[in-house]
Amino acid sequence: CVVMADDESQYTIKEGDYVVLKRGDIFKAVQIQPRKKVIFEKQWFFLDNAVGHLYSSTFEIVSGGTLQPQKLRGTESNAKEAGTDNRNIVDDGKSQKLTRDDIETLKEKGLKGQEIIQQLIKNSSTFRGKTEYAQDKYIKKKKKKYENTVTILKPSCRILAMMYHGREPGKICHLRYDTLAQMLTLANIHAGSKVLVFETCAGLVLGAVMERMGGYGSVIQMYPGGGPVRAGVESFGFPANFHDMLHEFPICHVNSLLAGTLDTTAKDPTAGSAAEEKKVKLEKKRKKLAAAADLLKGRDADGLVIASRFHPCPVLMGLLKFLSPSRPFVVYSQYKEPLIECYTKLKEHGGAVSLRLTDTWLRHYQVLPNRTHPLLLMSGGGGYLLSGTTVTMDGAKPAGSQRAEEPAAKRPKLTHTEG
Amino acid sequence: MSFVEYSDFIQDGDVAIIYLGHDSMMPVKVQQGAQTQTRYGVIRHSTDLIGQRYGSKVTCSKGGWVHVLHPTPELWTVCLPHRTQILYTTDIATITMMLELKPGSIVCESGTGSGSLSHGILRTIAPTGHLHTVEFHQQRAEKVAEEFKEHRVGHLVTVRNQDVCKDGFGVTGVADAVFLDIPSPWEAVGHAKAALKTQGGRLCSFSPCIEQVQRTCEVLTDHGFEEISTMEVLLRVHDVRTVPLPLPDFGPDPSAQTQPETGEEPHPMCSPNPPSITMKTTTPPREMPGHTGYLTFATKPRT
Numbered sequence: 001c002v003v004m005a006d007d008e009s010q011y012t013i014k015e016g017d018y019v020v021l022k023r024g025d026i027f028k029a030v031q032i033q034p035r036k037k038v039i040f041e042k043q044w045f046f047l048d049n050a051v052g053h054l055y056s057s058t059f060e061i062v063s064g065g066t067l068q069p070q071k072l073r074g075t076e077s078n079a080k081e082a083g084t085d086n087r088n089i090v091d092d093g094k095s096q097k098l099t100r101d102d103i104e105t106l107k108e109k110g111l112k113g114q115e116i117i118q119q120l121i122k123n124s125s126t127f128r129g130k131t132e133y134a135q136d137k138y139i140k141k142k143k144k145k146y147e148n149t150v151t152i153l154k155p156s157c158r159i160l161a162m163m164y165h166g167r168e169p170g171k172i173c174h175l176r177y178d179t180l181a182q183m184l185t186l187a188n189i190h191a192g193s194k195v196l197v198f199e200t201c202a203g204l205v206l207g208a209v210m211e212r213m214g215g216y217g218s219v220i221q222m223y224p225g226g227g228p229v230r231a232g233v234e235s236f237g238f239p240a241n242f243h244d245m246l247h248e249f250p251i252c253h254v255n256s257l258l259a260g261t262l263d264t265t266a267k268d269p270t271a272g273s274a275a276e277e278k279k280v281k282l283e284k285k286r287k288k289l290a291a292a293a294d295l296l297k298g299r300d301a302d303g304l305v306i307a308s309r310f311h312p313c314p315v316l317m318g319l320l321k322f323l324s325p326s327r328p329f330v331v332y333s334q335y336k337e338p339l340i341e342c343y344t345k346l347k348e349h350g351g352a353v354s355l356r357l358t359d360t361w362l363r364h365y366q367v368l369p370n371r372t373h374p375l376l377l378m379s380g381g382g383g384y385l386l387s388g389t390t391v392t393m394d395g396a397k398p399a400g401s402q403r404a405e406e407p408a409a410k411r412p413k414l415t416h417t418e419g
Numbered sequence: 420m421s422f423v424e425y426s427d428f429i430q431d432g433d434v435a436i437i438y439l440g441h442d443s444m445m446p447v448k449v450q451q452g453a454q455t456q457t458r459y460g461v462i463r464h465s466t467d468l469i470g471q472r473y474g475s476k477v478t479c480s481k482g483g484w485v486h487v488l489h490p491t492p493e494l495w496t497v498c499l500p501h502r503t504q505i506l507y508t509t510d511i512a513t514i515t516m517m518l519e520l521k522p523g524s525i526v527c528e529s530g531t532g533s534g535s536l537s538h539g540i541l542r543t544i545a546p547t548g549h550l551h552t553v554e555f556h557q558q559r560a561e562k563v564a565e566e567f568k569e570h571r572v573g574h575l576v577t578v579r580n581q582d583v584c585k586d587g588f589g590v591t592g593v594a595d596a597v598f599l600d601i602p603s604p605w606e607a608v609g610h611a612k613a614a615l616k617t618q619g620g621r622l623c624s625f626s627p628c629i630e631q632v633q634r635t636c637e638v639l640t641d642h643g644f645e646e647i648s649t650m651e652v653l654l655r656v657h658d659v660r661t662v663p664l665p666l667p668d669f670g671p672d673p674s675a676q677t678q679p680e681t682g683e684e685p686h687p688m689c690s691p692n693p694p695s696i697t698m699k700t701t702t703p704p705r706e707m708p709g710h711t712g713y714l715t716f717a718t719k720p721r722t
Binding site: 011054056156157158161177178180181182184185186188190191192193211212213214215216300302324325326327328336340341343344353354356357358359360361362363364365367369372384389390391392394 | 423424425427438441472473474475476486487488489491492493508509511512513515516517519521522523539542543545546547618619629632633636637647648649650651652653654655656657658659699700701713715718720721
């Protein structure tokens, strides 16, 4: 194999780049624009100084909202003294000698987060009495409050999926990142295939599919309403050639396309020259529609991914027709019941095997010497998936007598007591 | 047919997946003149498979029928010959996203085992990426290399028969991601770090025991890895069922006197066929895999 020399420039932050800001577990996607004020975690600053630095660099926010590259990583807990348990710790609100005003003064003096924390420790009468573990916890808590650093990351599906799930789950139909991971794998998304995507997840699912295809093949966004919504795709910061594989088709034309009555031929209305600009725009739109229609006409797509707030049943039944036989499809819904309906409908209709209704259970762990345990909070649910594989339809009765995948419902057996 | 590219028709030399029923599949090497025995009868490759469309229904000699499917890494995972414990699709999906794999990624993996994860990685990094996989068991390394060739992904992978803890991955400074599934991952962290690009990259270690996780995390921290995060993912299957729910009969209700008399006398005793409703719902399987392994992810910063 030939390993290409790494292009260093892809690791450098440039003006116009879409980046992700990170502090702790908090993410925010932004674009690097000159003199553009960015608000992150109740702080405002400018990203201008980040240009030219490497991705994954951490910056300190200094006065005037300018970024300053962080020189040294904060020295970790240098506690010399520690208590053995909390028998002498009393919550009387008197242990910290610095007042709110004192801290504000320190901040105004331009003390860095790390220095403020050192002051807090010095002025805490109980810090030395805390156990080593409690000291760590104290520092971590204060760090979160006083450290004003920000890390600038290159966007990826992992980061954006976690960001949306953490910040705006409503915008992505509460699709959890591990569920999105399952979708991409169950639908066998890979370079060179032709994939249909129907989503109302701000473009996150579409972007995730595009990332996995790496600019090879074609993605057709089947969109409802007036136009495709995909603000989230921008946040991925894809190279220009990725957009060449992206097509769009309005679902309101699906029926006419299937019936062969969709007219995408050039019209020449020979309108007045005043409407010239509009004509050019319309012509562009028509060409786009014609290109998408051409891709769909053969009904030979390789994958179907659905994640929307629409009822998944009509969406699935309407779009499954565009797949070749022996191709995977996956449908996400925040709710289980509509997917039960999809399952039942597909069983009646035939044309799909290996149907499975699933969800995933996800638990994170704290791993520390002698203090390893699951995190106290976990996500209650990440949504549901119905996945399957298409097969050829034939005249014969589907899901035949040969074997039923669902055991027949038993008649209720009840004993009756007479009188 | 290839595991990284679909074709429409079955050809001589392909690997096809025979779908016998729910969760019952078998892989078949398609060969002119060969036959495959299934519980529904014989499948004759020359007439029943070659030239047929993937996804079509094939009638076996006993009259039963099966579907023939195009192979995918996910289908392969559920029907591959086990030579070791394998990773399943739920973990593979999570690993793929959290390692940020995509076309063009250079990945190191150890051990190769039965190749379940390797196929998933190869599908995602094709056509421009490469997988360096290290397996210390010679026969397993040879067998899996043979399978990669049969599945037409051989050009995307280098199989090395060596001990990753002693000899590393055989490459340095090239990987975007490293995956470890070995008994003592902490012994390979240094090699993993060396294999990753100087610009940084992602690492994943899969371990069934928490003690392994504990040691690995300590060593990862010592080696300067960041964003260390351990998680566990389980698949919950919901079986769709139609269930009858009988309705209770509390006998005639004298307080409901406002109802007009109907011609028919309500039955004084419980009706012989108590009314019931049926509904569609789901049930969990009686048993499910409750633990596969802990997944520990970390980021190697630029060095």
